[in-house]
Amino acid sequence: MTDTGAKAFRWAIFGTGQVARKFALDLAGAGAPAILHSVASRDPGNARAFAAQLGVARAADSYAAALEGADIVYIATPATLHEAHARMAIAAGKAVLVEKPFASDAAAARRIAAAAAEAGVFCMEAMWTRFQPLLGELRARIAAGALGDPLGLEARFMAATPPAPGLALYDPAGGGALLHRGLYPLSLAHFLLGGIARVQAAAAIGATGVDEDCALTLTHKSGALSTLRASLRTSGPEGAVLFGTRATLAIEGPIWRPTGALLMPVRPALPPRGARRFEAFRESTTGLRVAGLLGTLRGSGRRGSTRIAAPFAGNGYRHQALAVMQALREGRTEDPRMTLADSIAILDAVDAARAAWQQGDRA
Template identity: 60%
Template sequence: MVQHRGRPFRWAIFGTGSVARKFTLDLRCLGGAAEARIVASRTSENARRFAAGLGVAEVAPDYAAAARAEVDAIYIATPPALHEAHAMLGIAAGKAVLIEKPIAADAPAARRIAAAAEEAGVFCMEAMWTRFQPLPEAVRRVIDAGKLGELRGFEARFMGANKPDLDSSLFDPERGGGALLHRGIYPLSLARYLLGEIRTTQATSRIGGTGVDEDTALIVQHASGAISTLRSSLRAAGPDGAVIYGTDATLYLDGPIWRPTGARLVPTVPAGAATTGPRRFEAFRESRRGLQLSGLLSRLRRLSGRGQTRISAPFDGNGYHYEAQAVMQAVSEGHIQDIRMPLSESIEILQIIDEARAPKAAGV
């Protein structure tokens, strides 16, 4: 990648948690075109430890000082409740901002961030890194080529078993905790990216002892009529992967929803095709032994991959550098948004989450 104005693109890092570490580490995949120049944290000790471990040149005394530093962009990986304030610091300083998901704690805050960035004429984007990885982009091309036929639905989940802990931002309502904001936003954003605008939403949540949603299920209908079913949890583990249903084929995404590792396109078998045949075999087909044989043959077909098309899009590093590269390219070209993750969609997705979380506030 070409360097920015003949020098490395300089990043300020806000926050020193695991996500900030992953982002900073993956800048190395850009071959010297980018560097983490300065880091800020809520404590100077955290910032010094982060800088020493990851080779960051400077430690800022506070977030405001980091925003004023000689950098080209700010990566904000602080708790969601702080995103608006930290984004405004960067925007006021005229710096491009890449804000970890969710872009803000709620849709009104996201609108304020978007308005400020537009008025200042600076780049601003939610760091939904999945959209920038090679595989989801390859899947989008398959869909756009019509290989699935008419899209009918999408299923995905992001679930993990955690112990309730107010010291963790996952479970702290004051810091923007909850299954939807931390996990459900991934399948929801991917559903929006792959199947288009969302028109209606139904949500069911289970609220935990700390006051955040610990389990949430969403059913959303897209403008096309396709229906997505999405699940997120802080308390229960679930299987990886996602599925896109079409009239002509089904597409299976392998691996975790936030970083899928591969995909399989399986042509649709017309309903009833597997049971056609001479009537004299009907009794055997419907017997215990016949059904066992049918199941075995189905598993063998899946294992052999017969009729399937494999979609592979390997990448270096851990996948974070693609969103960094998107910011760097946009800034170099004078753009203030990226069409893969426009601010209008970040606001739309947060509006859906706000509505899904509304019954909790009403005591339902």
């Protein structure tokens, strides 16, 4: 995917962790007029190593110094620092792309949004999945009625990561399964099924003090229901499924970077059989085996199913960066695929879930 605009934008990167590295690698290989201008870290030595390895022009001695001469700031520091770093960049008049979670809670997200509005600068959460081509294709098909009436979604992000000293996932100030894993299915539900009216939640709070495993049920304003799981302590099947009155949509691959989808028509259940003989066969050992085999065959390739492919470019990070640069060329301060109102609404849901389990709804 090549960005054909003439202006080359200079990017400053806050943070030198794994996500920042992936972002820098993909931005450098995107064929876009983007310059890896500067990088900063809490440890200047990490910034120097990052710059040398990834071709960043300058390793700054401080976050403030990294802003000098930059057009856009990509913030990939720990979640507890997102608000301070975003507001620092906004105050300097820079466009900002903030890694997920956008902030530690909805109140902090509102403060960032207010600062961006007052300064008149671009600001967006780096929910990269929303910018990958497949999600745009699926959203368009849903809007065109491919599912009929959308009834709900099931999704999960469960990946076992044992606690370790200094690991941000288990930091009570900004960690937890919901904020670091559950944000993906939560954002997906909001993106594909719309606003959230009600949140019910339960969590297992570990000795670390954070939610290590959680489950959410969302009631969307449309009436659709989403059931979501997130875990730091165990792994589960990847992907998500949307249910509608006309079709079911199975999203394949990891929820953060899906690889494809299968649209399967809903087939009405057969009317009850009146014949006792057929009922007896259906409930027999042989009948149940036949039914199981037919179910497997239907699941592996239903007649009339449509496979949907819309591959991402590079490692998938570049799409959001290209969106930021395009918005700046057009004089926009937001992208409709991930607005500040979206980020606030999603963190409102996170806050509601936390409130539910803090009131005693703990698993």
